[in-house]
Amino acid sequence: MAETPIRFGILGCAEIARKLARAIALAPNAVVSAIGSRSVDKAKTFAADTGLPPSAKAYGSYEAVLDDPDVDAVYIPLPTSLHRRWVTAAAEKGKHVLLEKPVALSAADLEEIVAACEANGVQFMDATMWMHHPRTTGMRAFLSDGERFGQLKVIHSTFTFAGGPDFLTNNIRVKADLDSLGALGDVGWYCIRAILWATDYELPKTVLASREPVINESGVILSCGSTLYWQDGKVATFHCSFLTSVVQDLTALGTKASLRLHDFAVPFQENSALFHVTSQFSSPLVSEHNVINDLPQEALMVKEFACLVASIKGNGSKPDKKWPTLSMKTQLVLDAVKASIDRGFEPVEVLSPLFATT
Amino acid sequence: MAETPIRFGILGCAEIARKLARAIALAPNAVVSAIGSRSVDKAKTFAADTGLPPSAKAYGSYEAVLDDPDVDAVYIPLPTSLHRRWVTAAAEKGKHVLLEKPVALSAADLEEIVAACEANGVQFMDATMWMHHPRTTGMRAFLSDGERFGQLKVIHSTFTFAGGPDFLTNNIRVKADLDSLGALGDVGWYCIRAILWATDYELPKTVLASREPVINESGVILSCGSTLYWQDGKVATFHCSFLTSVVQDLTALGTKASLRLHDFAVPFQENSALFHVTSQFSSPLVSEHNVINDLPQEALMVKEFACLVASIKGNGSKPDKKWPTLSMKTQLVLDAVKASIDRGFEPVEVLSPLFATT
Incomplete structure (x- = not known):
């Protein structure tokens, strides 16, 4: 059953795009058909370095990728401040959109992004790779098992890495005009998504930011934390930072x-991943669960996305609303954390996602 | 060098006292010479069950233990509300005091306890067993190593266990008149001590309790959390609870x-314990460190305490102020968390320990 693969265009030669180029090559139902950069030479170098197929076209602009009729979908790893512009442009050209996180500068920004995709009938998905790992499915089954796990009460997540002096000076993730949410948008995105995932995407009612964020001179968050409160008493905490050595708990x-x-977020091993269960009611107290994956999680993400796109292309299916809804919920919590920081660490209500409930 | 062992009296037949009776037997420099209970039969049963030496006396009161000239030191596992009375009585009889945690109902209560020990020249130590594990020493060396660990920025600790219906109804740790601090005093004590340990006992300047503690109808905390803030920007969070399955992270x-x-707090294995180091600057990313202990940590605690007592008895040394100081610092943070809860989750300044700085 050799289906026609979904043809991807990549907008920009970001470092993360190299990983995605490989993931698209590994996914059985996807192929890179175009790479666009503001410099055609950079695009050509990217194509050569990442071993794109000879049929892949290298363009000197993003527009050219969007104008290419041989492109079904685009992967967009551009700085967050450019997302709305380029997702809108892509959607208007009928291209499906796999968007790097953080997806937007705010929920309002994301509403426009999602609306553009909806209006044009294209699939939207954020590139949160770990969502597509079979370990995530295995853990979901465990958390949903009332007999084994019981009722969820508390969640804690930490994602940090030490950016180092060059990163903290020059990386786009510390620039107010490019990725104004800094560590909160970058690694904090993963923490928030993981917390929401654990609650099966029930939004917290209130968010209270920790009182000691580290913010650079441009106002970009380098380190912060927060507590999240649910109506039923569930509590979550997270900490995200560019300032301490790598932890992703x-x-x-x-x-x-x-x-x-x-x-x-990024498993230690590419083809298998562990999770640990501790229970005072079973023996052994701690058990280790190893989940094998046949493809790296980023390739599984591409595969899932391409599958949705193929279904729209081939069968006239509607875009799956699950993915923009998860992006919006994540963004709403992220916005509430940012608002709590901006308001001097006051509790902030998390607003309902308007479009997600329709 | 067969030194005379330090002779312990135990006040009360609490469950934890069984563990300590064994620890005292295992420690090379300690022996149980008396067990006191309000019921002499219970004391005799305890002596038989725990295999106390034939020379050990079983008394039908705590006073009798304190009056026994063959008792050098007492281990007190009584409910917290009784600590001040019995530590004071023990100290006045010249008995050194190993006191179960939580040590006191408040810092003011603890000040009286410590003052009574100081006035009578007896050693005071709280029974925080893990402090005496060689793993703790190994981890301290790692945290103090600027080359390997760098600068401490964030700490997180969780200690919970699922008490179950009987525990939540009948255990002394949920009774306002016995252990009014509940989970905060019990498992929270360990979290706070661990956090202070990690900072090398630098007190936080401010404490802010999490907004969703679970409190029973008598006003006893069953579950709570807090964020701690230091002057230099360090942040710690902890969560302690009787309501979720065992975790001690x-x-x-x-x-x-x-x-x-x-x-x-309680290593999975009795004679060895692991800690894990993760660093993006070394390979492998995660390394596992296994520390062997020749005696269980509770026996190492007894050994250390008995050593201090022997030094006072034999050489006229002064009691080591380190231990009451650590107790007081832990209590001050605990009090601040409780105050933050009581004041509607306001930030609470942590007061300086008056006696600890003298």
């Missing part, structure tokens, strides 16, 4: 057991 | 590496 505490992992 | 994030362990 997720812990979920249930009445009967707890779940933890230490590589939730 | 400690994570310390440094600029160059992080430390974590999942059994910080």
Whole structure:
């Protein structure tokens, strides 16, 4: 059943785009058909370096990728401040959109992005790779198992890495005009998504930012934390930072057991990943669960996205609303954390996602 | 060098006293010489069950233990509300005091306890067993190593267990007249001590309790959390609870590496314990460190305490002020968390320990 692969265009030669070029090559239902950069030479170099197929075209502009009829979908790893412009442009050209996180500068920004995709009938998905790892499915089954896990009460997540002097001076993620949400948008995005994932995407009612964020002279967050409160008493905390060595922890505490992992966003191993279950009601107290994946999680993400696109192209299916809804919920919490910081660490209500409930 | 062992009296037949009776037997420089209970039969049963030496006396009152000239030191596992009375009585009889945690109902209560010990020249130590594990020493060396760990920025600790319906109804730790601090005093004590330990006992300047503590109808905390803030920007969070399955995690994030362990208070194994170091600057990313202990940590605690007592008895040394100071610092933070809860989750300044600085 050799289906026609979904043809991807990539907008920009960001470092992360190299990983995605490989992921698209690995996914059985996807192929890179174009790379666009503001410099055609950079695009050509990218194509050569990442081993794009000879059929892939290298363009000296993003517009050219969007104008290419051999492009079904675009992967957009541009700085966040450019997302609205380029997603809108892509959607208007009928291109499906796989968008690097953080997806938007704010929920309002994201509403426009999602509206553009909806208006043009194209699939939207954010590039949160770990969502597509089979470990995530395995952990979901565990958290949903009332007999084994009980009721979810507390979640804690940490994602940090030490950016170092060059990163903290020059990286786009510390520039107010490019990625104004800094560490909150970058690694904090993963923490918030993981917390929402653990609650099966129930939004917290209130968010209270920790009182000691580190903010650079341009106002970009380098380190921050927050507590999230749910109506039913669930509590979550997270900490995200560019200032301490790499940690990517997720812990979920249930009445009967707890779940933890230490590589939730980017697994230590490419083809298998662990999670740990601790329960005072079973023996051994701690059990280790190893989940094998046949493809790297980023290739599984591409595969899933391409599958949705193929279904729209081939069968006239509607775009799956699950993905923009998850992006919006994540963004709403992120916005509330930012608002709590901006308002001097006051509790901030998390607003309902307007479009997600329609 | 067969020194005379330090002779312990135990006040009360609490469950934890069984563990200590064994620890005293295992420690090379200690022996149980008396057990006192309000019921002499219970004391005799305890002596038989725990295999106390034939020379050990079983008394039908605590006073009798304190009056026994063959008792050098007492281990007091009584409910917290009784600590001041019995520590004071013990100190006045010249008995050294190993006191179960939480040590006091408040810093003011603890000041009286410590003052009574100081006035009578007896050693005071709280029974925080993990402090005496060689793993703790190994981790301290790592945290103090600027080359490997860098600068401490963030700490997170969780200690919870699922008490279950009987515990939540009947245990002394949920009774306002016995252990009014509930989960905060019990498991929260360990979290706070671990956080202070990680900072080398630098007190935070401010404490802000999490907004969703669970409190029973008698006003006893069953579950709570807090964020702690230091002058230099360090931040710690902790969560303690009787309501979710057992977790005892400690994570310390440094600029160059992080430390974590999942059994910080009671190691999974009795004779060895692990800690994990993660660093983006070394290979492998995660390294596991296994520390062997020749005696269980509670026996090492007894050994250390008995050593201090022997030094006072034999050489006329003064009691070591380190231990009451650590107790007081822990209590001050605990009090601040409680105050923050009581004041509707306002930030609370942590007061300086008056006696500890003298």
